[in-house]
Amino acid sequence: MFYRLNKYEKMFLGAYVLSVLLLSSMLGLPPLRHLIFVILSLIIIYTCGRLFEFKKEYYKALTGLAIFYCSVFFVTLRVDTVVPLSISDYIVHESFAASLAMLIIILSSLINNKVLRSIVVMASICVTAIPIVIIWGYFFSANSFLTVEACMAILQTNPLEAWQYVSDYGSFEGSLGLMLVCGVGYTCARLVQLCDLKETGWKLWRLVCVLIVLNVAMGYRTRENIVGTLIYDTYVYASQYGNYQKNRQHRIENLALLPNVTNQGAKGVYVLVIGESETRDHMGSYGYYRDNTPVLESMKKEDNMIVFNKAWSCANDTVSALTYALTNKSQYNEFELEKAFSLVEVANAAGYQTVWISNQAQYGLADTPITAIASEAKQQIWLRDKVGHLKDGRYLDIPDYYDDKVVSELENVKYDDKTLIVIHLMGSHNSYNLRYPKEFARFSDGDSYEYDNSILYTDYVLGEILKKCNEIPDFQGLLYFSDHGEGIDAHVGHDNSKFTFQMTRIPMVMYLSNEFVKNRGEDYRILKNNTNNYFTNDLIFEVMMGLMKIDSPDIYNNTNNIMSNSYDNNVERFYTSYGKRRLVDDPACK
Numbered sequence: 001m002f003y004r005l006n007k008y009e010k011m012f013l014g015a016y017v018l019s020v021l022l023l024s025s026m027l028g029l030p031p032l033r034h035l036i037f038v039i040l041s042l043i044i045i046y047t048c049g050r051l052f053e054f055k056k057e058y059y060k061a062l063t064g065l066a067i068f069y070c071s072v073f074f075v076t077l078r079v080d081t082v083v084p085l086s087i088s089d090y091i092v093h094e095s096f097a098a099s100l101a102m103l104i105i106i107l108s109s110l111i112n113n114k115v116l117r118s119i120v121v122m123a124s125i126c127v128t129a130i131p132i133v134i135i136w137g138y139f140f141s142a143n144s145f146l147t148v149e150a151c152m153a154i155l156q157t158n159p160l161e162a163w164q165y166v167s168d169y170g171s172f173e174g175s176l177g178l179m180l181v182c183g184v185g186y187t188c189a190r191l192v193q194l195c196d197l198k199e200t201g202w203k204l205w206r207l208v209c210v211l212i213v214l215n216v217a218m219g220y221r222t223r224e225n226i227v228g229t230l231i232y233d234t235y236v237y238a239s240q241y242g243n244y245q246k247n248r249q250h251r252i253e254n255l256a257l258l259p260n261v262t263n264q265g266a267k268g269v270y271v272l273v274i275g276e277s278e279t280r281d282h283m284g285s286y287g288y289y290r291d292n293t294p295v296l297e298s299m300k301k302e303d304n305m306i307v308f309n310k311a312w313s314c315a316n317d318t319v320s321a322l323t324y325a326l327t328n329k330s331q332y333n334e335f336e337l338e339k340a341f342s343l344v345e346v347a348n349a350a351g352y353q354t355v356w357i358s359n360q361a362q363y364g365l366a367d368t369p370i371t372a373i374a375s376e377a378k379q380q381i382w383l384r385d386k387v388g389h390l391k392d393g394r395y396l397d398i399p400d401y402y403d404d405k406v407v408s409e410l411e412n413v414k415y416d417d418k419t420l421i422v423i424h425l426m427g428s429h430n431s432y433n434l435r436y437p438k439e440f441a442r443f444s445d446g447d448s449y450e451y452d453n454s455i456l457y458t459d460y461v462l463g464e465i466l467k468k469c470n471e472i473p474d475f476q477g478l479l480y481f482s483d484h485g486e487g488i489d490a491h492v493g494h495d496n497s498k499f500t501f502q503m504t505r506i507p508m509v510m511y512l513s514n515e516f517v518k519n520r521g522e523d524y525r526i527l528k529n530n531t532n533n534y535f536t537n538d539l540i541f542e543v544m545m546g547l548m549k550i551d552s553p554d555i556y557n558n559t560n561n562i563m564s565n566s567y568d569n570n571v572e573r574f575y576t577s578y579g580k581r582r583l584v585d586d587p588a589c590k
């Protein structure tokens with residue numbers, strides 16, 4: 001069969017197979033179902049060639065477009081992506097690129113009018129090139145792969161900000177590179193315009209229709225490709241953010257109608273610290289073999305410290321977990337998320353001074369609707385900018401910028417007689433080795449030693465935050481929890497497609513001041529008694545309400561408040577993964 005192919009068919013199909021082999025040699029063999037994508041693509045590409053007067057023109061145009069759409073591989077192979085890409089991701093992307101290219105070539109060749117054809121070709125290539133050009137532009141300016149948070153920042157930007165960004169991060173080489181990418185796109189457009197169909201006849205029309213359907217089906221099946229996923233995730237983020245923002249006024253008006261919220265709550269300073277990707281399985285104080293939580297270990301003995309032993313996260317990504325943790329929406333109620341009150345909104349309504357201090361990107365991993373929640377705080381201190389660059393222009397992963405920066409920020413806060421402070425740490429976010437200064441590189445061998453060092457460092461930071469809090473007059477209590485865990489033993493990050501329960505086993509600790517222990521003895525005793533109760537972090541909102549003494553049956557139920565005697569500790573009722581997995585299925589639950 002292969003010897004009967006003409007020169008151009010051999011070259012293109014051969015190059016396609018070669019690219020798959022090359023990627024497989026780097027990333028491992030693809031699963032069978034993705035090999036089928038490759039075979040189907042080859043058949044469709046070959047059959048499609050039969051539509052055209054000159055196969056040479058068709059294969060030239062197809063080669064140009066395939067190289068253009070797959071040029072993002074160069075970026076993803078050079079720099080880290082948020083989730084490491086597998087051979088399947090590349091194969092799916094190649095199949096998608098081929099289908100998209102064929103559709104553009106076939107549909108434009110149906111137009112006989114030369115002018116109209118060139119307009120259609122230019123327009124379709126311009127539109128499909130937008131993400132490719134942005135990915136390259138971002139690579140040239142930030143030397144990393146485009147992320148959802150960067151897309152969010154692009155969507156929210158204005159021309160002035162965009163220009164500032166370009167002038168700050170643009171370079172001569174970058175501009176040349178970008179011109180080259182655009183040049184390739186333009187050349188492709190010229191090549192596509194030259195593709196003419198054979199003499200028309202009903203057989204040909206039938207084949208045209210079949211190929212259009214096949215390519216649409218293939219494009220749909222491979223829509224979760226490298227670029228498609230990015231666009232879809234950005235769309236989901238943007239719409240969640242938009243909906244939550246849109247309902248803001250509505251929620252504030254509703255809160256104002258609740259007499260047991262308005263100007264309620266106990267006096268004093270309350271602190272909520274949100275950790276990142278910390279699993280209790282790797283914490284000395286929770287029984288891990290390495291002594292990487294010495295501060296917690298020594299404080300555990302004090303009466304003021306309460307360690308909860310059975311906490312899980314409600315989801316295993318930051319946005320999902322914190323969206324529930326920071327609002328009264330949980331796995332155990334039917335509230336609509338858009339209408340769910342946030343911790344900050346309730347505290348504002350209750351008359352608290354509200355403060356948000358974050359070492360995460362503003363449109364970062366902790367984004368939407370979390371950014372919307374944070375933006376309600378009366379004082380906001382963002383140590384990083386929207387995309388995650390540091391304030392002085394360096395990038396997110398500069399290794400000398402650590403969580404201890406939040407400690408000194410506590411001195412810049414304006415305190416009232418009622419204050420709520422939320423601190424969002426970078427914690428053990430990958431890459432782990434960038435999360436701690438070298439003095440904290442205590443472990444240097446064995447599996448996951450860098451992760452364990454990052455935990456050692458978070459333990460230190462928490463200790464420093466507590467020291468600082470104890471200096472604040474009228475400090476009442478601090479609650480620390482992690483947004484989710486990390487599948488560190490299986491080396492799978494917290495990627496949902498590789499779920500392990502370790503991704504959901506989190507630490508939760510509470511430190512209460514002497515004044516709190518003295519004045520609120522009953523609350524303190526309940527907490528002490530409940531340390532072995534089951535808990536998922538979508539109920540953090542309820543704990544904070546309990547701590548601040550905002551007692552409102554309209555917004556939460558005491559059966560979900562671990563500070564209440566009515567807390568429902570029946571293990572059967574608890575879930576994780578947004579209600580998709582039962583806690584009892586985790587062997588650690590026994």
Ligand SMILES: [Zn+2]
Nearest residue numbers: 277317318483
């Ligand atoms: Zn996270």
